[in-house]
Amino acid sequence: MDKLIIKNLTKSFDGTGVLHNVSFTVRDGEFLSILGPSGCGKTTILRILIGLESADSGEIIKDGVNITTLPAAKRKMGIVFQNYALFENMTVLRNVEYALLKSAGTKGEYSRKKAAAKAKEMLELVGLSEHLDKKPRQLSGGQQQRVAIARTLALNPDVILFDEPMSALDVDTRLSLRAELKELQKRFGTTMIYITHDQEEAYALSDRIMVMDAGVIHQLDTPHNLIDRPADDYVRNFVIRNINIKINSLIQFARLEDNK
Amino acid sequence: MRIREKWSPSTALKILLCIFWLFAIILPLIRMLSTMATVDVRAVITARKFSKALRQSLTVSFTATVIAVALSGLLSWAVARTNIRHKTILNTLITVPMLIPSISHGMGLVIILGANGWLSRFLGLEGGIYGFWGIVIGSVMYSFPVAYLMLYDVLRYEDGAPYEAAEVMGLTAQNRFFAITLPYLRKPMISVVFATFTMIVTDYGVPLMVGGKYMTLPVMMYQDVIGMLDFGKGSVIGMILLIPALIACILDMANRDKGNAAFVARPYLIKKSAVRDNIARGICIFVIVLVFLPIASFSILGFIAKYPTDMTLSLKNAAQAIHMGAIRYLKNSLIIALVVSFLGTALAIFNAYMTARSRTRLSYVLHLMSITSLAIPGIVLGLAYVMFFKSTPIYGTFAMLFLVNSMHFFASPYLMAYNTFGKINDNLENVGAAMGIGRWTIIRDVILPQAMGTILEMMSYFFINCMMTISAVSFLANVRNKPLALMITQFEGQMQLECAAFVSMLILSVNVVMKYILFVMKKRTTF
Ligand SMILES: Nc1ncnc2c1ncn2[C@@H]1O[C@H](COP(=O)(O)OP(=O)(O)O)[C@@H](O)[C@H]1O
Ligand SMILES: [Mg+2]
Numbered sequence A: 001m002d003k004l005i006i007k008n009l010t011k012s013f014d015g016t017g018v019l020h021n022v023s024f025t026v027r028d029g030e031f032l033s034i035l036g037p038s039g040c041g042k043t044t045i046l047r048i049l050i051g052l053e054s055a056d057s058g059e060i061i062k063d064g065v066n067i068t069t070l071p072a073a074k075r076k077m078g079i080v081f082q083n084y085a086l087f088e089n090m091t092v093l094r095n096v097e098y099a100l101l102k103s104a105g106t107k108g109e110y111s112r113k114k115a116a117a118k119a120k121e122m123l124e125l126v127g128l129s130e131h132l133d134k135k136p137r138q139l140s141g142g143q144q145q146r147v148a149i150a151r152t153l154a155l156n157p158d159v160i161l162f163d164e165p166m167s168a169l170d171v172d173t174r175l176s177l178r179a180e181l182k183e184l185q186k187r188f189g190t191t192m193i194y195i196t197h198d199q200e201e202a203y204a205l206s207d208r209i210m211v212m213d214a215g216v217i218h219q220l221d222t223p224h225n226l227i228d229r230p231a232d233d234y235v236r237n238f239v240i241r242n243i244n245i246k247i248n249s250l251i252q253f254a255r256l257e258d259n260k
Numbered sequence B: 001m002r003i004r005e006k007w008s009p010s011t012a013l014k015i016l017l018c019i020f021w022l023f024a025i026i027l028p029l030i031r032m033l034s035t036m037a038t039v040d041v042r043a044v045i046t047a048r049k050f051s052k053a054l055r056q057s058l059t060v061s062f063t064a065t066v067i068a069v070a071l072s073g074l075l076s077w078a079v080a081r082t083n084i085r086h087k088t089i090l091n092t093l094i095t096v097p098m099l100i101p102s103i104s105h106g107m108g109l110v111i112i113l114g115a116n117g118w119l120s121r122f123l124g125l126e127g128g129i130y131g132f133w134g135i136v137i138g139s140v141m142y143s144f145p146v147a148y149l150m151l152y153d154v155l156r157y158e159d160g161a162p163y164e165a166a167e168v169m170g171l172t173a174q175n176r177f178f179a180i181t182l183p184y185l186r187k188p189m190i191s192v193v194f195a196t197f198t199m200i201v202t203d204y205g206v207p208l209m210v211g212g213k214y215m216t217l218p219v220m221m222y223q224d225v226i227g228m229l230d231f232g233k234g235s236v237i238g239m240i241l242l243i244p245a246l247i248a249c250i251l252d253m254a255n256r257d258k259g260n261a262a263f264v265a266r267p268y269l270i271k272k273s274a275v276r277d278n279i280a281r282g283i284c285i286f287v288i289v290l291v292f293l294p295i296a297s298f299s300i301l302g303f304i305a306k307y308p309t310d311m312t313l314s315l316k317n318a319a320q321a322i323h324m325g326a327i328r329y330l331k332n333s334l335i336i337a338l339v340v341s342f343l344g345t346a347l348a349i350f351n352a353y354m355t356a357r358s359r360t361r362l363s364y365v366l367h368l369m370s371i372t373s374l375a376i377p378g379i380v381l382g383l384a385y386v387m388f389f390k391s392t393p394i395y396g397t398f399a400m401l402f403l404v405n406s407m408h409f410f411a412s413p414y415l416m417a418y419n420t421f422g423k424i425n426d427n428l429e430n431v432g433a434a435m436g437i438g439r440w441t442i443i444r445d446v447i448l449p450q451a452m453g454t455i456l457e458m459m460s461y462f463f464i465n466c467m468m469t470i471s472a473v474s475f476l477a478n479v480r481n482k483p484l485a486l487m488i489t490q491f492e493g494q495m496q497l498e499c500a501a502f503v504s505m506l507i508l509s510v511n512v513v514m515k516y517i518l519f520v521m522k523k524r525t526t527f
Helices: A042-050 A092-102 A112-125 A141-154 A171-188 A199-205 A223-228 A233-259 B009-038 B041-046 B048-080 B087-094 B102-113 B118-123 B132-156 B161-169 B173-201 B205-210 B217-227 B231-257 B274-301 B316-323 B326-356 B361-370 B378-389 B398-408 B411-423 B428-435 B439-450 B452-468 B486-493 B497-525
Strands: A002-013 A016-027 A031-035 A057-062 A077-081 A159-163 A191-195 A208-213 A216-221 B304-306 B310-313
Touching: A002 A042, A016 A042, A016 A057, A016 A191, A016 A216, A031 A199, A042 A077, A042 A159, A042 A191, A077 A141, A077 B428, A092 A112, A092 A141, A092 B439, A112 A141, A141 A171, A171 A199, A199 A233, A208 A223, A208 A233, A216 A223, A216 A233, A223 A233, B009 B231, B009 B326, B009 B361, B009 B378, B009 B398, B041 B048, B041 B231, B048 B087, B048 B132, B048 B173, B048 B217, B048 B274, B087 B132, B087 B274, B102 B118, B102 B132, B102 B205, B102 B274, B102 B486, B102 B497, B132 B173, B132 B205, B132 B274, B161 B173, B173 B231, B205 B217, B205 B486, B217 B231, B217 B378, B231 B378, B274 B497, B304 B316, B304 B497, B316 B326, B316 B497, B326 B361, B326 B398, B326 B411, B326 B439, B326 B452, B326 B486, B326 B497, B361 B411, B378 B398, B398 B452, B411 B452, B428 B439, B439 B452, B452 B497, B486 B497
Parallel strands: A031 A191, A031 A208, A077 A159, A159 A191
Antiparallel strands: A002 A016, A002 A057, A208 A216, B304 B310
């Protein structure tokens, strides 16, 4: 089943083309990562998908319905940003509660009491039960991102978009959050589209990976096929470069060990 | 990078604001400058009286600037770079002069060192310090706290890492100062010097009070306009007074955009040194005594029957001032200050939201328009307003004073809001949009609460400045809407120093109360 069908998205800013005829499909319940150098148009795709930006041409079909011109609020999608975008003046609990009470999709569905219960439940899922009454700034980066994820999941969206959600976090936090995210996705079965800089992260999380450059898609395939059967030289180099970096650091590490 | 505007409701609002600025600042200024065509500019500028006033303005302002900046540099070092205690209290005391009009500082000085000043009598000085030195001292008095605040911030946020590196390399304290501190201070120092100079060279309160026969340009402009209704000549002088303010504004923007948001790797580490701390303590005490001498003098003088002949304590001056309408004018001032603190703040928030949270080209134009008031001295704005609004219905009403004060003091609170909004997470509206929470709801529930401290600060800034300003309102006020501060000039003209002192004290009291309210409210709003 296809969750999203994206057809021929084109977008330019001030006359400079940023996306050129981008087409792809996302399957229901899939975890799809987008990889590509900075400035290649990843964020722009996400913003168009959720309706923060409109494409110059092209179509977006979700569950068989054309949502190309639908306002963001009606698309039943959630988004998680690198900088968390939490409501700093509210407690952790209130962040989720407020979203449930005010969001167009769930408004009226929740009483204050029910919203609080639901918020607690979601925050427990991301392991923040002990921090409900803290303000976001009292939490670590990883914890703040967990709040943002809980807040997004609480609204029960069909698709969640992530724009480099872990780029600001340290390695350990990334590894644990990565595992948790995969767990959550299995549990809720939500379709997720995930932008990252980190190839390893993409391999570990994704059902499929999309490799982009300069506003075009080079390959959209499983992690295995990406390495095994790169579609073109660009993808081959892209994958190999990553492997080379790994190997080089391994060699250096070995040398350091030798010199000891 | 600034992006191109897309058509949206916010575009319409931005255009609306730009039109507002056109009428509130730009057209009035053009109106004033256009009278230049009808005046013989050359005749005005080449008149001997004029060139003398220009020369004297420059000399006296230059001297006062050097002293004020040196003093505030020393003081900011003493507070920021030592381990003396009670820094918050010190900062509060040092900035008390910012709560009274410049003319009150001049008056305090007259009471101390004027012809009949208590210190001149005590020292047996003849004639007092009217003229050059009077203006210099008075100008230093009210301008150095402003320079101090700027320098204090600069020193407090200096990165400590280079100092540690220098110490490891074995540089002496003296070398560290020349290699690190001085280059670091250069840019902010230029801003401070020009801001101080502009403040002094465009002020007429102090020279009016203690200038004696020493004529400066703002006083000349004031007298030409108020006394002789010579708008043409006033405009020519006004245009000249625009020049330093314009330079200060441009320099400030140039410095602000570049390195000033420097990255602080580690805070500056203050070493232990009892000797240094004692010197610093001495400097602070000296400055605070200096600051409070004139303030205490006029506060006491306000309650002395007739100085120096009848030294009994009395409420005669209070009664006299009240008889002359002090209560009514105080009420006017409070109305103006309150209305402007709400309206001005609302407008500044609205403007800053539009410019700080969507960085389009139109936003940038709006931003520039919002800070133009930085480059317009109050007395010039006042004159421009007289000429532009004279034949409109709002001329002579309270609304006129609301408008001129909102505009005159707009830039600083606007920049406070601009900086605060710029720092608040830039994805809040996006997250709201994705969740189906409207922009206005997010502004109300998330963005404004986070900016509450700044908003209170802005309101109090407008309030305090409205209470003490004379420059922009002096040409515009009439008997019905006259603010209290203008009574000082009136009493000065009538040689009733005691009454003027009483009025100054009244203004100071109101502003101190305001500061206290701000302090209490800010304590409550830290989220
Ligand atoms: N609002 C905008 N106005 C103008 N140019 C933009 C805008 N948003 C993005 N761009 C440009 O579009 C290109 C793609 O940006 P983006 O999608 O953010 O890249 P990525 O997320 O892959 O790093 C970049 O060159 C960027 O400068
Ligand atoms: Mg991006």
